[in-house]
Amino acid sequence: xxxLKSVQKIYRTRNIETIALEQVDLEIKKSExxxxxxxxxxxxxxxxxxxxxxxxxTEGEISIADTQILGQKDKKLAHFRNEKIGFIxxxxxxxxxxxxxxNVELPLLYRNISSSQRRKIAQETLEKVGLSHRMKHFPSELxxxxxxxxxxxxxxxxxxxxLLADEPTGNLDSQMGHEIxxxxxxxxxxxxxxxxxxxxxxxxxxxxxxxxRFFDGRQxx
Amino acid sequence: MWKTSFIxxxxxxxxxKFFTFLNLFGVSITIMIILIAAIxxxxxxxxxxxEKNNDNMLFIxxxxxxxxxxxxxGGLNFAIVEDYLAKMKSPEAIAFSSHTPWSxxxxxxxxEFDVRNVNAGWWQVxxxxxxxxxxFNLKEVEQGASLIVIDEKVKNRFFQEKKTIGELIxxxxxxxxxxxxxxxxxxxxxxxxxxxxxxYSLLEGQGRDLMQPGDYTVIxxxxxxxxxxxxxxxxxxxxxxxxxxLDEGFELYLGGPDSPLSYYLTGxxxxxxxxxxxxxxxxxxxxxxLILFLPALNLVSIQLIRIHExxxxxxxxxxxxxxxxxxxxxxxxxxxxLTFLGAVLGLVFAIILVYGFESAxxxxxxxxxxxxxxxxxxFGLFLISLIVSLVxxxxxxxxxxxKMSKVEAIDVLKGGEL
Numbered sequence: 113x114x115x116l117k118s119v120q121k122i123y124r125t126r127n128i129e130t131i132a133l134e135q136v137d138l139e140i141k142k143s144e145x146x147x148x149x150x151x152x153x154x155x156x157x158x159x160x161x162x163x164x165x166x167x168x169x170t171e172g173e174i175s176i177a178d179t180q181i182l183g184q185k186d187k188k189l190a191h192f193r194n195e196k197i198g199f200i201x202x203x204x205x206x207x208x209x210x211x212x213x214x215n216v217e218l219p220l221l222y223r224n225i226s227s228s229q230r231r232k233i234a235q236e237t238l239e240k241v242g243l244s245h246r247m248k249h250f251p252s253e254l255x256x257x258x259x260x261x262x263x264x265x266x267x268x269x270x271x272x273x274x275l276l277a278d279e280p281t282g283n284l285d286s287q288m289g290h291e292i293x294x295x296x297x298x299x300x301x302x303x304x305x306x307x308x309x310x311x312x313x314x315x316x317x318x319x320x321x322x323x324x325r326f327f328d329g330r331q332x333x
Numbered sequence: 334m335w336k337t338s339f340i341x342x343x344x345x346x347x348x349x350k351f352f353t354f355l356n357l358f359g360v361s362i363t364i365m366i367i368l369i370a371a372i373x374x375x376x377x378x379x380x381x382x383x384e385k386n387n388d389n390m391l392f393i394x395x396x397x398x399x400x401x402x403x404x405x406x407g408g409l410n411f412a413i414v415e416d417y418l419a420k421m422k423s424p425e426a427i428a429f430s431s432h433t434p435w436s437x438x439x440x441x442x443x444x445e446f447d448v449r450n451v452n453a454g455w456w457q458v459x460x461x462x463x464x465x466x467x468x469f470n471l472k473e474v475e476q477g478a479s480l481i482v483i484d485e486k487v488k489n490r491f492f493q494e495k496k497t498i499g500e501l502i503x504x505x506x507x508x509x510x511x512x513x514x515x516x517x518x519x520x521x522x523x524x525x526x527x528x529x530x531x532x533y534s535l536l537e538g539q540g541r542d543l544m545q546p547g548d549y550t551v552i553x554x555x556x557x558x559x560x561x562x563x564x565x566x567x568x569x570x571x572x573x574x575x576x577x578x579l580d581e582g583f584e585l586y587l588g589g590p591d592s593p594l595s596y597y598l599t600g601x602x603x604x605x606x607x608x609x610x611x612x613x614x615x616x617x618x619x620x621x622x623l624i625l626f627l628p629a630l631n632l633v634s635i636q637l638i639r640i641h642e643x644x645x646x647x648x649x650x651x652x653x654x655x656x657x658x659x660x661x662x663x664x665x666x667x668x669x670x671l672t673f674l675g676a677v678l679g680l681v682f683a684i685i686l687v688y689g690f691e692s693a694x695x696x697x698x699x700x701x702x703x704x705x706x707x708x709x710x711x712f713g714l715f716l717i718s719l720i721v722s723l724v725x726x727x728x729x730x731x732x733x734x735x736k737m738s739k740v741e742a743i744d745v746l747k748g749g750e751l
Contacts, residue, residue, distance in 0.1 A: 166652060166743040187656045194654025205746055207646045209348040210341070222654035227336060266653070 113274060113306045114140040114163055119172030121158050121329075132158040133169070134329045142273075145300040145307045147317035150326035156310045157278055159326070163308060164197050164276045165189050177273055194222045198267030202279035204259040206251040212262050213238065213247040219270035237269040238262075241295060257288030264295055268305070275299065277309040281316060293319060342667050349642065352635050353671075359628035360675025361682060364718050367624060368683040371714045373698050376521040378593050381707050383459035383518055383525040387593050389425075390458065391553045391564055392524065393418065394596065395588030396546050398579060407546030409587075411539040414549045417571045419452065423563040424553040428458035431536070431548045435504055435529060446487060448504065449527035450536050458554045459525045464488075466498040466513035474532040482513040482530040504529065519707060521699060524552060543578055553590055565590050625721050628675070629729040632668060636733035640664075640740075647737055648745035657738040664737050668730035669723055676719045683710055 121133040133155045140146050148156045161167035162174065165181060174181040177196055184192070198219070206215050216234040225233075238244045241261040251259055260280060267275055277296065281289030293316055299305045309320065317323045325332045346353040379387065396413065398405045409418070414429050421427060430451040436443055449455075456468035461482075469480045481502065488497050501508045509531060518526045533539075540547055555561045568590050576585045589595075640647070647660065655663075686694055687710055695708060 161743050164652070166741075166746070187658070190651070190654050190656040190659075193652065199652050201746060205645055205649050207649060209344045209646075214341075214344075218650065219653040222656075222659065270653075 113142040113144070113177060114138070114308070115173075115175040116159075116162070117173040117175075119162065119169045119174065121155070121162065121167070122170045131329050133162070136172070136331055138324065138331065140306060140308060142306055143300065143304045144322065145297070145320040146309070146322045146324060147320040148308065148310045148324045148326065149312070149314070149317050150332075154326040155329040156326055158329075160276050160278050160308060160310050163274075164199060165193050190222070194219055194270060196273050198270065198272040198275045200260070200263050200267050200275065200277040200280045202282040204251070204256075204263045204283070206259055206262055206266070208251050211248050211250050212243065212254070215251070215262055216265045216269050218266055223270070234265075234269055237265045240268075241265045255288075256284050257291060260284060260288070260292050261295065264292070264299075268299060268303070273306060275305050275307045277307065279310055279312065281311070281313065289313075289316070338663060338666055339670070342670050345639075345643075345667065346671065349639065352639060356628075356632055356635055356671050357675045357678055359631040360672050360722060361678035363624055363628045364676045364679025364715070364722065365682040365686070367621070367718050368680070368710055368715060369686065369694070369698075371711050372687070372694075372708050375711060376699070376708065377523070380519060380522040382522045383461045383515075384522045384593075385460055386554075387524075389555045389557070389561075390524075391424075391555060391561055391590035391592060392596060393551045393553075393568065393587050393589035393591075397586040397588075398544055398546060398583055399586065400580075400583045403583070405544070405546050408548040409551060410541070410543060410545065410547040411549060412541040412543060413571075413575060414547070414551055417575060418551045418568065419454075421553070421564070421567050421571070423560065423567045425556045425560070426454045426457035426554040428452060428455040428552040428554075429533070429549050430455065430527075431533065431550075432527070444490075446528040447526065448529040448531065450533040451530050452533055455530065458552050461518075461525070462516040464514045464516060466511070468513055468530070469532055474534050477534045478532065479507070479509045479535065480512040480532065481509040482515055483511055484515050484517045484528045486517050487528050488514050504531075509535075524550065543575065544580060544583070551590075561590075561592075622721065622725075625718065625725055626729075628672075628722070629725040632672065632726055633729045633732050636664065636668065636730065637736065640733050640737050643737075644740060644745045647740045648742040651740070651742035652746065660738045661731075661734040664734035665727055665730045668726045668734075672722050672726035673719070676715075676722055680710075680715055683715075 116136050116138040119133055119136040119138075120131070123130045123132055136155075136159065138159075148159060150156050158167065162169050163176070165176075168182070176192070179192070181189070181192070207218070210218075213231070213234050216237055217230045220230040220233060235244060235247065238247055241264055243258060243261055243265065246254060246258065246262075251262065254262065260283075264280075267277075275296070280296070281292050284292065296307055296309065297319070300307050307320075309316075311317050379385075384390070393409060395406065396409050408431070409429075411431075419427055419429060428451065430449045433448045433450065434445055435448045436445040438444075453469060453471040453474045461468070464485060466482070468482055469478065473480055481504075483497070483502065487502075491502060492500065497511050497514050500511050502511055503509075515530075517528075520526055553564050555564055568587060572585055572587050576583075579585060647655075650660065687708060691708070698708070
């Protein structure tokens, strides 16, 4: 599903050159649930952003769902992101001015779907994460765990093939973290979604199919 | 998509009410000021009342007799008017008048009325509304008949409800027979306004020395636009005919024939500086654009601040599939709606001012003399202002929109800002 070949990412300023990723070769299969681990600054999030087409590698090749990504134009990448990839962020990144159901509808706004159909899909998705009773609430009225469940609903409302989760439980207590992991496992097993999760938590990582470890921008296992 | 964008727009303007207020305030007050200023300009250019057909009128109000070391400037000389301009063939009708005040000591102290000395064509060129009687005709003017037309203000002052036609009235020691009563002329009808109208032939000792400007104004009624050109050409040929009659080395300039708009725009003070309307119209239009550009600038700065606030939202939208073009469209759509809302509010404010505080507005715009001026909003100008505002908001919106579209999702989602 995801293939990275000799991927390198270098951040350059006038005086300093920082290697964030170095010669990363990686393949993640369809419906695999992979966790990415490593110390802070080792390149985990950079890897996730490159897989999510939010960032471009300095060198190397990326193929997602059998499509070569490099060199594609902004419009095509945006459509690809919208159709194939869902994001979950550590800090939720819900839009505070929109209520819950509008937040969940967000990925569907960029598709050719009627408003009634969008609403229906968003409602069904919120039911999946157990928040159908909070549709009209605003993010500020929800707990951290509930916000992350909304963020998951938003990530999956467009039915993407790939879910990229950047420390999805990092801001939550263990109970809520456990609930979120249950949802992710369910999406992986029942929905056959490919999930790549960045985490610091060894315990959570062990629950996934595979652990990829990074150190100083290199894959170490 | 647009419906959803509209709902989101409503949510966004509620998000930071202070910025929304600043945006709406800038646009609405500007539109309101333009509409109110237009009332003032329109009341001069299209004053209504007897001058309601002034689209077909051309004026000559001034003349200048000029030599290298000498310049005399004033109204038109009586001889130029009576012997030349009043005999022009091309206009449909010709009116001329001079203006004199009439004051006397009455019960309430000094009372003042305006008197115009006019020709018979006066009643053809202007559209007076007669309450009683009629105007004087050519024969009566030529015979020097002591007839006058008064307005309702004079009637009410001297006759109240009594019969007026055929009654005598004394002005400056002479008696005149009233042959007509007209409705009071709004004070913004600068050419037609007076309380008393009498034949110019009753005036004695009018200056005929061509070297001295007088105090007459001539108004030509044209049949159509092509006739206006004929009138201008004939007036120019008359000027050329008169100029050799002046002392040697002197030139004659006539301030017209020109439209009310020309007079408003140029003022026509110095013939050497007179360059026609085009430049003045351009300056007026530039002022109009400048005024409308101010809220557009306001919009740019506020939107730039808003984008800073909305950087997280922009990052999320990009992550979930928003394209650069889509984001540019979104910000332009929001700008346009905000401007439209502000313009409608401006119209509402102007309507409230014009119809709710009419007398206060009139006294502000026209001083106390303006109480009888009819004022109304120019909805055509509102539409033009709205369109120009929307175009400017689209253009000015490009700056924040481009900045918004360049936001890298990854930067803001990692916790950074723009």
